[in-house]
Amino acid sequence: MSIVLGAIADDFTGATDLANNLVRAGMRTLQVIGVPQATLDLADIDAVVVALKSRSCPAREAVDDSLAALDWLLERGARQIFFKYCSTFDSTDAGNIGPVADALLERLEGEQTVMVPAFPVNGRTVYQGHLFVGDRLLNDSGMEHHPLNPMTDADLVRVLSRQTPHAVGLLARTTLAEGAEAARARLEALRGQGMRHVICDTLDEDDLEVIAGAVANFSLVTGGSGLGQALPVEYRRLGWLASVENAGRLAPANGAALVLSGSCSRATLSQVEHFLARHDGFALDPLALAESDAQFEQALAFARERLSGGDGSEPVLIYASAAPDKVKAAQQQLGAARAGELVERALARLAQTLVLEGVGRLVVAGGETSGAVVSALGIRELRIGEQIDPGVPWTQTFLEERETPLSLALKSGNFGAVDFFSRAFDALPEASGERAS
Numbered sequence: 001m002s003i004v005l006g007a008i009a010d011d012f013t014g015a016t017d018l019a020n021n022l023v024r025a026g027m028r029t030l031q032v033i034g035v036p037q038a039t040l041d042l043a044d045i046d047a048v049v050v051a052l053k054s055r056s057c058p059a060r061e062a063v064d065d066s067l068a069a070l071d072w073l074l075e076r077g078a079r080q081i082f083f084k085y086c087s088t089f090d091s092t093d094a095g096n097i098g099p100v101a102d103a104l105l106e107r108l109e110g111e112q113t114v115m116v117p118a119f120p121v122n123g124r125t126v127y128q129g130h131l132f133v134g135d136r137l138l139n140d141s142g143m144e145h146h147p148l149n150p151m152t153d154a155d156l157v158r159v160l161s162r163q164t165p166h167a168v169g170l171l172a173r174t175t176l177a178e179g180a181e182a183a184r185a186r187l188e189a190l191r192g193q194g195m196r197h198v199i200c201d202t203l204d205e206d207d208l209e210v211i212a213g214a215v216a217n218f219s220l221v222t223g224g225s226g227l228g229q230a231l232p233v234e235y236r237r238l239g240w241l242a243s244v245e246n247a248g249r250l251a252p253a254n255g256a257a258l259v260l261s262g263s264c265s266r267a268t269l270s271q272v273e274h275f276l277a278r279h280d281g282f283a284l285d286p287l288a289l290a291e292s293d294a295q296f297e298q299a300l301a302f303a304r305e306r307l308s309g310g311d312g313s314e315p316v317l318i319y320a321s322a323a324p325d326k327v328k329a330a331q332q333q334l335g336a337a338r339a340g341e342l343v344e345r346a347l348a349r350l351a352q353t354l355v356l357e358g359v360g361r362l363v364v365a366g367g368e369t370s371g372a373v374v375s376a377l378g379i380r381e382l383r384i385g386e387q388i389d390p391g392v393p394w395t396q397t398f399l400e401e402r403e404t405p406l407s408l409a410l411k412s413g414n415f416g417a418v419d420f421f422s423r424a425f426d427a428l429p430e431a432s433g434e435r436a437s
């Protein structure tokens with residue numbers, strides 16, 4: 001059986017964000033980690049999201065990985081391809097959004113694609129081609145300090161023009177206000193002028209619906225997860241997609257509850273603080289991790305004691321999340337890459353050990369951190385379930401070491417309300433009477 005939508009996401013938390021919106025719009029969605037090697041049963045699947053780590057790697061690598069994902073998705077019959085990147089358009093002049101979009105469009109022999117990063121429910125909107133985060137322009141939102149891809153220009157036509165040799169146009173809000181037919185005509189006019197890429201204004205969900213109506217038959221669309229929520233209605237209109245009752249039903253969860261946080265984003269820092277006011281936590285420090293294994297062992301002992309002491313229902317937090325001055329101090333001593341690696345490695349090892357020892361419900365905060373944990377656990381596929389907060393669903397995966405599925409939530413750094421870490425576990429249906437194994 002063929003899938004309807006094939007998506008290529010440039011990071012793991014971004015992939016779950018898109019998969020979440022597809023599920024909420026009624027598509028049975030599977031997230032796979034990298035291009036699958038094994039044959040997959042896609043009998044009851046409408047959409048597959050391939051999660052890559054292609055946001056910050058060299059552009060050539062990102063292009064090669066994305067093309068491999070594209071070929072795999074086309075072999076599964078995908079009628080439309082969705083290139084998912086960050087709602088804050090994370091990229092540099094070297095890429096990777098422009099080069100990947102160019103390569104995908106060329107392979108698909110398409111003439112035009114749209115760029116729709118907006119995610120209005122999380123405050124990302126676009127007006128006159130300028131990206132806003134809440135009420136701030138992108139370059140004044142904190143993203144101008146991003147360690148890997150500082151976003152210092154909010155004008156996306158200009159930003160993308162530096163990443164592609166092709167002409168970049170704008171589908172403005174005034175046209176969207178006239179509806180999908182007008183948007184379609186405008187895209188066609190821009191195509192006539194040789195505009196292969198078109199940045200789309202988006203103020204709200206209505207704009208996303210208009211854009212989806214205009215581009216549902218494009219071979220390639222690109223953007224944030226907002227567009228993913230609007231497209232399935234169009235697929236149904238086209239007769240590609242049947243209606244299903246509950247596209248995101250997961251098996252009941254069991255096992256102890258653990259939160260691992262390596263994100264130092266503003267939202268995560270408040271979530272850590274909120275959690276620590278109510279529950280136990282253990283702080284990791286890259287400087288101590290660099291010295292010896294002692295702090296890792298202490299963290300493990302802390303978690304073991306808490307997890308075995310109660311009934312496993314009280315979540316435990318282990319975090320390296322720290323304020324910018326502390327992060328800077330560690331980075332100055334160790335270098336940013338080594339500090340990051342030390343933290344990611346420690347959190348990934350904790351996940352490996354504690355999942356074997358009975359953790360069955362795991363929240364991970366941070367895109368890079370999630371990548372490290374998911375890789376260490378050898379996860380290949382994720383089923384998408386209940387949304388905790390916009391952009392963050394519960395997922396489930398089967399591991400050889402566990403009889404029951406592992407429930408996993410991967411939280412993007414800046415997503416989630418302040419009480420996310422404690423509330424997440426309430427959003428997960430539990431197996432009756434079962435806890436830590």
Ligand SMILES: Nc1ncnc2c1ncn2[C@@H]1O[C@H](COP(=O)(O)OP(=O)(O)OP(=O)(O)O)[C@@H](O)[C@H]1O
Pocket residue numbers: 013262263264265268285286320321322326327328330331339340341343344365366367368369370411412413414
């Ligand atoms: N105390 C610390 N000092 C230095 N680096 C740290 C510290 N704590 C975490 N890190 C590193 O900072 C990086 C945070 O990136 P990560 O992608 O996990 O979070 P994020 O940027 O908030 O998330 P997202 O990409 O979803 O927005 C990781 O490499 C992590 O290991």
Ligand SMILES: O=C(O)[C@@H](O)C(=O)CO
Pocket residue numbers: 011013014015017018085086087088119224225367391412413
């Ligand atoms: O689009 C977003 O903001 C997120 O899905 C993301 O990509 C964070 O890394």
